Amino acid sequence: MEAGLPLEIAEWLVKLELDGYAIDWTPHVLDRRDSAGLEGTQNLAFNPERGMGQGDIDSPFTWLSVFDVLLR
Helix, strand or coil: CECCECHHHHHHHHHHHHHCCECCCCHHHHHHHHHHCHHHHHHHCECCCCCCCCCCCHHHHHHHHHHHHHHC
């Protein structure tokens, strides 16, 4: 455990950032999803290279893990 954060959780958070991708849910993307399923949106996704996406699945986990460690 480093800085109060279990290694397994730290590795999981890093994997979310490295393997994550974003999709801008425009009307075009929603139409593609409705007609071809989620697979139809794969070529419309991108991997953000900087920053933490707001509202991403990992945002609350990252926030809690960082501030939980800092506030101890």
